[in-house]
Amino acid sequence: xxxxxxxxxxxxxxxxxxxxxxxxxxxxxxxxxxxxxxxxxxxxxxxxxxxxxxxxxxxxxxxxxxxxxxxxxxxxxxxxxxxxxxxxxxxxxxxxxxxxxxxxxxxxxxxxxxxxxxxxxxxxxxxxxxxxxxxxxxxxxxxxxxxxxxxxxxxxxxxxxxxxxxxxxxxxxxxxxxxxxxxxxxxxxxxxxxxxxxxxxxxxxxxxxxxxxxxxxxxxxxxxxxxxxxxxxxxxxxxxxxxxxxxxxxxxxxxxxxxxxxxxxxxxxxxxxxxxxxxxxxxxxxxxxxxxxxxxxxxxxxxxxxx
Numbered sequence: 001x002x003x004x005x006x007x008x009x010x011x012x013x014x015x016x017x018x019x020x021x022x023x024x025x026x027x028x029x030x031x032x033x034x035x036x037x038x039x040x041x042x043x044x045x046x047x048x049x050x051x052x053x054x055x056x057x058x059x060x061x062x063x064x065x066x067x068x069x070x071x072x073x074x075x076x077x078x079x080x081x082x083x084x085x086x087x088x089x090x091x092x093x094x095x096x097x098x099x100x101x102x103x104x105x106x107x108x109x110x111x112x113x114x115x116x117x118x119x120x121x122x123x124x125x126x127x128x129x130x131x132x133x134x135x136x137x138x139x140x141x142x143x144x145x146x147x148x149x150x151x152x153x154x155x156x157x158x159x160x161x162x163x164x165x166x167x168x169x170x171x172x173x174x175x176x177x178x179x180x181x182x183x184x185x186x187x188x189x190x191x192x193x194x195x196x197x198x199x200x201x202x203x204x205x206x207x208x209x210x211x212x213x214x215x216x217x218x219x220x221x222x223x224x225x226x227x228x229x230x231x232x233x234x235x236x237x238x239x240x241x242x243x244x245x246x247x248x249x250x251x252x253x254x255x256x257x258x259x260x261x262x263x264x265x266x267x268x269x270x271x272x273x274x275x276x277x278x279x280x281x282x283x284x285x286x287x288x289x290x291x292x293x294x295x296x297x298x299x300x301x302x303x304x305x306x307x
Contacts, residue, residue, distance in 0.1 A: 004053045019057070022046065053070065083284075091288070105154070107135070108234050113255060115301060119293060123293055132293070139159060153280065153281050169280075174276075175274045176214075176251050177254050177265035179249070180243065180263070182261070189266075192268055197249060201227065201247070201248045203232075203239050217272075244263070253277075
């Protein structure tokens with residue numbers, strides 16, 4: 001196969017943007033709508049890109065399009081180019097105005113309740129015009145956003161070591177407690193029978209989380225069936241409201257109960273469940289705004305562990 005000439009002026013950034021939209025939407029119609037162009041324009045752009053590369057990038061089917069091996073391979077490089085250009089634009093803008101800028105933070109339950117709000121409070125004292133965007137989601141979708149350049153960092157539980165795509169920095173270790181509201185029938189008791197736990201409604205993290213798997217192992221070790229009366233969520237605001245309004249049980253990072261007087265931890269040890277909280281960063285140089293927030297997170301974490 002003849003080597004494609006990608007620097008002869010035919011390949012445009014709009015081709016890379018179109019490719020990313022096609023991958024995300026899975027249809028030409030969806031990609032056209034995302035880019036605010038007509039379907040014929042999107043189809044023509046795809047044909048141009050395939051002509052430039054000399055290969056077929058997508059298989060067409062009745063339910064949409066599926067990337068070929070060539071499409072998947074080229075998409076990795078296209079996404080990297082777009083990510084680098086986005087970061088370059090933000091970096092230049094922030095260097096031009098060091099006190100402004102935007103940092104996008106992904107977070108899940110561990111870290112979102114105490115660490116991140118305190119760090120945001122600290123950085124806003126020094127840089128009031130810096131915009132902090134917080135996106136709450138499960139860990140795996142956030143990792144996709146991080147690698148794609150749509151999120152600057154993830155604050156929360158560290159579930160794997162660093163690799164070629166991301167770097168993970170531990171800030172502190174945290175235990176997990178079974179938490180209820182202060183008026184819960186089990187609150188304050190020192191003789192809680194594990195069998196009693198299954199008689200109450202629960203709030204469980206999503207099935208895709210490590211904590212969920214650990215809780216399922218806890219139930220299995222103690223001969224307790226997985227609660228059928230349950231809500232599944234990783235949203236701290238939802239968990240907090242449900243805890244305060246109902247006699248539910250939730251497994252939460254220990255800092256939550258410590259900082260909320262209306263919530264208490266049950267006298268049920270979870271010795272085998274705990275985690276490290278930290279920052280997950282992409283394998284690229286952080287922007288000045290991101291660097292500033294990382295510094296605040298590190299300082300706040302140090303204060304929290306010194307208590």
